[in-house]
Amino acid sequence: MNPPRRAVVLLSGGLDSATALACARAEGWICHTLTVDYGQRHAHELAAARRVATALGAAEHRVIRIDLAAFGGSSLVGDGEVPKDGVGAGGRSIPSTYVPARNTVFLALALAWAEALGADAIFLGVNAVDYSGYPDCRPEYLDAFRRLSELATRRGVEGRPVEIRAPLLTLSKAEIIRTGLRLGVDYGLTSSCYDPDPGGAPCGACDSCRLRRAGFEQAGAADPLLGRDEARD
């Protein structure tokens, strides 16, 4: 039997990345979770990521701070209002919550850490449903990053590239939730809302809240976050 291998898992504090972490743990990976603090509106997500990492048995959790907000260009980092008129409303092909090149920055940082750690894989929670118009959540994007990682790193040159794993890529939101529930994820620890109130309660109206609600409905499960009024942090 092979010894367990190490993986870097990108963890946002949301539903998808928590499920991706659970998938990696279920496969036996020693997980080093990485949260990128990129100038989000709320520290709430960071706290959720920490809770999820602990609950799912990450070996180590790190937060790396990088001020993407200084570049501007997204309603998620302070430029303009978070849209609440429904996913894809108004003919927007890419929503204003898109952060320029976000997944490229996140994957680059995960790759740097993976190479320094000697980790064999990177897990991330992107999927086609949560895509909701973001170009850097598509399968062809991940294939391009895979190719880049083969060429970018010492271990890639040596013929042992870091695997880029997106276990949720082809799952619907309902399938993701069913997968996570089966693997013991406590979704009450996660935070999905783009615009929560100061206590962390979800707005219920942003794209992310809408996708989450529909996912729990389709999975036939109750979202443990709903009906909680108390602050979570």
Added chain:
Amino acid sequence: MNPPRRAVVLLSGGLDSATALACARAEGWICHTLTVDYGQRHAHELAAARRVATALGAAEHRVIRIDLAAFGGSSLVGDGEVPKDGVGAGGRSIPSTYVPARNTVFLALALAWAEALGADAIFLGVNAVDYSGYPDCRPEYLDAFRRLSELATRRGVEGRPVEIRAPLLTLSKAEIIRTGLRLGVDYGLTSSCYDPDPGGAPCGACDSCRLRRAGFEQAGAADPLLGRDEARD
């Protein structure tokens, strides 16, 4: 005549990126220079980048801080000694000064800023001679990043990907220096050494100092940095 277009130029404070900036300026680009402060041993490089940006007429210069040192894995960010036994000595195929996934992180950040700015290109100073064993300075690596950038961004999806420009890629160090001198680069403002003394004077022995010295010799030019004993900052 078309209006001038905007470019993000990755600027390290070294000889190569200063020359890449001069190339971009000579083509008429409005240049937004980006220095990534990734936990280098010396603030000296950051000061050199600022001087070069000003001298070469950058429209804007930004420094973004990111703590790659926290990941470990390179002698350039505090792990171990900088090697001074000659380029490629000891059969090392990739030197210990390699920072894991560094150019991937830098290009990802440049891409994020380019997209937020509406810039049409990213310039960087990688080249085959200064390659000195780093996997992320190879032409095939840049091609892979180009492909990634087409898929990663809103403007790529819209058919107007950000150009990835490496004007020095196929030049020798001597050709880079001749190009820069022709374009008016003051190499006395730059800093190449991996391990300068506290006043900023180059060690003369690290790979970067060796490549720089050989380049000036082959270009038949004097390095304005040599023979200066005073602190530069």
